[in-house]
Amino acid sequence: WDHRCVPVTPLSTPDRSAYLLAARGEPVPHTPVWFMRQAGRALPEYRAAREGITMLESCTRPDLVVEITLQPVRRYGVDAAIFFSDIVTPLQFAGYDIEIKPGIGPVSADPIRDAAGVAAVRPVTAADVPFTTEAIQQLVSELGGTPLIGFAGAPFTLASYLVEGGPSKDFAKTKAMMHGQPDLWHALADRLADVAIAFLSVQVEAGASAIQLFDSWAGGLSPRDYERFVQPHSAKVFEAMKEYGVPRVHFGVNTGELLGLMSEAGADVVGVDWRVPLDEAVRRVTAAGGAPKPVQGNLDPALLFTGWETIEPEIDRILAEGKAAPGHIFNLGHGVPPNADPEVLRRITEYVQVKSAHVPA
Ligand code: 1CP
Secondary structure: OOOOOOOOOOOOOHHHOHHHHHHOOOOOOOOOEOOOOOOOOOOHHHHHHHOOOOHHHHHHOHHHHHHHHHHHHHHHOOOOEEOOOOOOHHHHHOOOOOEEEOOOEEEOOOOOOOHHHHHOOOOOOHHHOHHHHHHHHHHHHHHOOOOEEEEEEOHHHHHHHHHHOOOOOOOHHHHHHHHHOHHHHHHHHHHHHHHHHHHHHHHHHOOOOEEEEEOOOHHHOOHHHHHHHHHHHHHHHHHHHHHHOOOEEEEOOOOHHHHHHHHHOOOOEEEOOOOOOHHHHHHHHHOOOOOOOOEEEEEOHHHHHOOHHHHHHHHHHHHHHHOOOOOEEEEEOOOOOOOOOHHHHHHHHHHHHHHOOOOOO
16 A cells, blocks of 8 residues: 655644545545554553542542643654543443452443342443533643543453453353353453443543544453344444444454454454554455555564664564555554653654654655
């Protein structure tokens, strides 16, 4: 694919931003770059803003959501902002008892094991989250030409926290429910699809330019189990979001064996972790017979802790491999680690933007 030249023009709306052009597979002024979990503990200004404030409270205060979402845009000059929230916050807003424990993640004291547990899960509505709508409207106005990405947790990854009761390595209880009580599993996953649809809709209706559905832990599943127990529910989310016409991005870790199926679920852009080169990812996405799609990724976050002499050739390789796709959004293969050096992320952003820039003739 030839990422042809387009003139760089001042932007006041995100419509012609590098991020949205790449997500639509159109010619870009430069390869856009942003980082998953770009807002967060790696930034001293984030730690200061969050001091003494719980995650839940910070997500209900528009002033804090706006400030924290903008911090990485200011510091790194990234091509997109991602709405500051968490995958479990819509459940919290809907009154579900799940806590985000510092240094651990989402923890539920009363994991879901039966139909009564499933019944306690209900999607948020715009009326439950006026602060979300307010924060996004304000962000969109402050961001100008920089797009805001809305996001939600995919049914499997959300379910893993609710069924296991917290972060898990093997998802044993979640898999036991899938195989041992498939009706209960499907009822839970269907409700979680509705949670994702509701939260994503609120974000897009308030002005988010794109959505990303995080199925971070789907890579723990075999393709067979993914197809049977997970894909229909994620597909429901993508199908429901289609009417908005915004790019729909799908990402998970360790999903090399699932890239075709995750693409087929309805993604417009396929997120790739560091394990599969982007050109190979494009082959896997198209192997099922579909058209090639834009990809997002995929610098190994561990390399942030090496020297620039290691990072630079890795970026060059990723930019070259990304040319195999009709669009490439540069990102890490997973989230920014909390102990990453912000200066390294700033330098990566600038390098990608300059190195990939097309100078108008
Ligand atoms: O850039 C940003 O604005 C960050 C916003 C953001 C996002 C996109 C947060 C804030 N969480 C998420 C998504 C999220 N949350 C995912 C999908 C992305 C990914 O794979 O990284 C997942 C799996 C979670 C669950 C979660 N929440 C974890 C991981 C736990 C595990 O299983 O290993 C953790 C540590 C949290 C808490 C959390 N979410 C966000 C922040 C800043 C934090 C830290 C808590 C705090 O500061 O109190």
